[in-house]
Amino acid sequence: MTIENADPDPLPETPPLELRRAQEARLLEAWRTPTGWRYWSAVNNSTVGLWYCVASFGFFLFGGILALLIRIQLAVPSNGFLSADQYNQVFTLHGSVMMFLFAVPIFEAISILLLPQMLGARDLPFPRLSAFGFWCFLIGGVFVSGSIFFNAGPKGGWFMYPPLTSSYQPGIGADIWLLGLSFIEVASIAAAVELIVGVLKCRPPGMRINLIPLYSWYILVVAGMILFAFPPLIAGDLLLEMERTCDWPFFDATRGGDPLLWQHLFWIFGHPEVYIVFLPSVALIAMIVPTMARTKMLGYSWIVLAAVGTGFLSFGLWVHHMFTTGLPGISIGIFSAASQAVAIPTGVQLFCFLATLIAGRVTKSVSMLFVFAGLATFIIGGLTGVMVAVAPFDFQAHDTYFIVGHLHYVLIGGTIFPIIAGFYYFIPLVTGRLLSERVGRVVFWLMLTGFNVTFLPMHLTGLLGMPRRVYTYPAGMGFETLNMISSIGSFVLGIGFVVFLWDVLRPRKNQPLAERNPWNAGTLEWLAEVPNRPWGVRSIPEIDSRYPLWDQPDFVRDVDEGRFYLPDAEEGLRETLVTSEIDAVPRQCLRVPGPTFIPLWAAIFVGGVFIFGTFHWWWSTVISGVLGLATILIWLWTGTAIIPEKPTKDIGLGLTVPIYVSGPQAVGWWAMFITMLGDMTAFIALVFGYFFYWTIHEDFPPDPLPGPGVLWPSISLSLFVAAWWLTILARRWNRADQAKSYYCVLTTAALLTIAGSGALVAGPWITELDPTAHVYPAIVWILVIWTAGHAAVGFIMQTYCIARRAAGKMTSRYDADICNVTLYWHFLALTAVITVATIAGFPLLT
Amino acid sequence: MREPANTTSKPERDESLWSLIVSPIIWAIHFLATYLTAAIWCAKFANSNRSFDEVRVAIGVFTVIALAGIFVNGWGGYRHHKFGGESVPHDDDTPEDRHRFLGFATLLLAGLSAVATLFVAAVAVFVRSCH
DSSP, rough: OSSSOOSSSSSOOOOOOOHHOOOOEEEEEEEEOOGGGGGGOOOOHHHHHHHHHHHHHHHHHHHHHHHHHHHHSSSTTTTTSHHHHHHHHHHHHHIIIIIIIIHHHHHHHHHHHHHHHHHTTTSSSSSHHHHHHHHHHHHHHHHHHHHGTTOOOOOOTTTTTTTTTTTTTTTTHHHHHHHHHHHHHHHHHHHHHHHHHHHHHHOOTTOOOOOOOSHHHHHHHHHHHHHHHHHHHHHHHHHHHHHHHOOOOOOOGGGGGOHEOOOOOOOOHHHHHHHHHHHHHHHHHHHHHHHHHHHHOSHHHHHHHHHHHHHHHHHHHHGGGGGGGGHHHHHHHHHHHHHTTTTHHHHHHHHHHHHHHHHHHHOOOHHHHHHHHHHHHHHHHHHHHHHSHHHHHHHHHTTTTTHEEEEEEEEEEIIIIHHHHHHHHHHHHHSSSSSOOHHHHHHHHHHHHHHHHHHHHHHHHHHTTBBTEEEOOOSSSSOOOHHHHHHHHHHHHHHHHHHHHHHSOOOTSSOOEEEEEEESSSGGGGGGSSSOOSSSSSSSSOOOSSSSHHSSTHHHHHHHHSBBOOOTTTOOOOOOEETTTTTTTTTEEEEEEEEEEEEHHHHHHHHHHHHHHHHHOOOHHHHHHHHHHHHHHHHHHSSSOOSSSEEEEEETTTTTEEEEGGGGSSSSHHHHHHHHHHHHHHHHHHHHHHHHHHHHHHSOOOOEEEOOOOOHHHHHHHHHHHHHHHHHHHHHHHHHTTTHHHHHHHHHHHHHHHHHHHHHHHHHHHTTTTTOOOOHHHHHHHHHHHHHEEEEEHHHHHHHHHHHHHTOOOSSSSSHHHHHHHHHHHHHHHHHHHIIIIIIHHHHOO | OOOOOOOSOOOGGGOOGGGHHHHHHHHHHHHHOOOOOOHHHHHHHHTTSSSTTHHHHHHHHHHHHHHHHHHHHHHHHHHHHGGGGGGGTTOOOSSSHHHHHHHHHHHHHHHHHHHHHHHHHHHHHHHHHHO
């Protein structure tokens, strides 16, 4: 079926009241939030999104208290409030918590909560993945944050530079950071998958790519950035943890390693990270500004340019954090130039916002105050950023309080103020009530004043020469007054947050509910009823405009009366629409899962691997890992690619679409593709490590070559390629319904996979490469282990597909499992080729 | 079941979101090629007799190729943007306006990528040695 233009004919007549009531009752029953202790089994985006918001805000408050401890300690010279060791833990956790447990998760939280509403979807495509991500985040976050109460917190700074964090910090603090935060990064990648597929595949019919809310553009870009930014850090975490646990010398200069590799891997993550936390906040501004200015956003295409352009250019900046490490001048110049260039798209979007505000008639509100504060503050931070992008200035300012001032202007102006603006703006969607404008203005002035009093003087403190991360300073250096002012300001800022929190949490029983769409906004999230219903949207509308609530006549009424798509839940199942990526033409009626504890259990067991691993409790780690794998397999077996009772479904307005699709049409295929892009990025980061060592050593790979030779890696590659080819063949024969041939080739493929892994490991094993002796054997081993580990997953997938068909859960028509597994195998084959080309091929060239 | 409704001169299957990011990808490849060439040359040959002009010429060649690619992509975007003579904001609910929007966004990104590429290339004009 091909429908190029899905605009419906005139809408049907309003259904009779009785029918509407019956439809609503069925929808309510299908989407009902569980109660009692089962509440925690909820997976619906509105519930999980709320938990996510509350948890990230909780971590924010924790990070804020740590900040106040820092300011107490630095208020006066030679202060003994905190010891040096305590101070190191406090500032390390402050930075880590704010970045990893607040700034990134709050964007995921807000997006999971609001994105489906903005897209008129009932839910995101993988609700259990969102729930799994949330539980991973919570468990990992509590683990990392809790360490400080046992005097076991990380103390290497939020960027954890070795050798400080390898040779000089033998405790478990750094391990907690590396493993705990790696675990949380899994949650971020899960959210990225969810959000990319959500934006591209779960839009309402008619919402063409030129009509999607600007928020969605930003989220698409940011989720894409996460895929390429977080994996290098995961690779770095893996290398540093291997050095700490197994003595593999990746960053130990005495055995060929190099601490600079960590800096590269960290900042390839770390700089885009700044934009990963900034762009979603700008996205909030992009939703608030048109509403408050009472006009459509000007320069929509220019904002898309800004979002996409910033997403790319922000990856070309990482070395500007390393200007003082002695890199060649030309390298510094290249990154300095890119750092200047990123100011262009960043500026473009700000001008679009300003133009919209000038063109419209701005309504006074607290959220607009915070938008203005955010823009002004961010611009100041951006300008000092351009200053430090000039390398000679950076040489002077590096690691001083000037940088502390700069980064807080960027992060608080670019992230926190817009989030607070978003809080004031969006809270009626969550609680049904508005926050007090009067109290809000007090909050605003307290925060704005407190913030500037705290951080403006820091620029001067830094220029006077005060370095970051010192736990105290002697009197008489000119730092006293400025530090005292900063400390006073920090408490004013803190009081602002306390008042804000009080306004959010205070009982409001006497306050009437807000009216529906209280700001008179034009975008779909404001279809939400007050109090909100769990079904997301009563019927999934047809969209003709960027601001349908403003432009489409009788729009809210038609949605409420169930005159659009999927107004019912006849089968009592949770359903939403999947549409095409560009024109949002309906392609599938996707059934999404309801409440289950499986994601929670999966997160607990997978978390156990990281947490037990931190303490070197290897048996517990292995048992937890096996349980985690079993839980995930049960999750997949019982809840994915379920064969429907009928092939198609009438979704209303005379349109019938399939319930089950496979291959590139399916959301699961997209999820696999996106996940593997991230996985590939981590792998490329490891390969980058290999070639990085080649650039810094005269004799890398060593001559004569100690291993792994050419023979075993070549055999391994042949076996992997054969297994890959047979897996593709299996997909074809399954589709042709040739069961015997299918079982035969897939079983052979699985056996070849085992043999291929064995041959790969045999190379360094037989040549007795000792990974603790030098970085060369260590990096060869890590590439081999990475590939063999992925092959093990590939083996599990192959046997899973054999079992699925045998159990009747996969057929020639319903073949999503084998399609997704084949896609995984394309990436695995590429991984094997690159690994063998690197460890066996490259030494032949040198 | 509703049959295919209006036929259009700009069907979805002929459109691609990838064209939007061709220019930024070219910028990224140019950036990496420039950086890696410079970094590897400086690591391996800085103390040899070879001339640093090798690096500068290489960067120049990369830049010409990159700008040519960006120009082609941007020109394609410009033609899409001008389809039918309509002007921005391209916010109609029609396949044609979607087509124009994607073209305009491609053009803008090509422009930004070209500027960013020239920024990076300018380093080769001003820096004459590894240090």
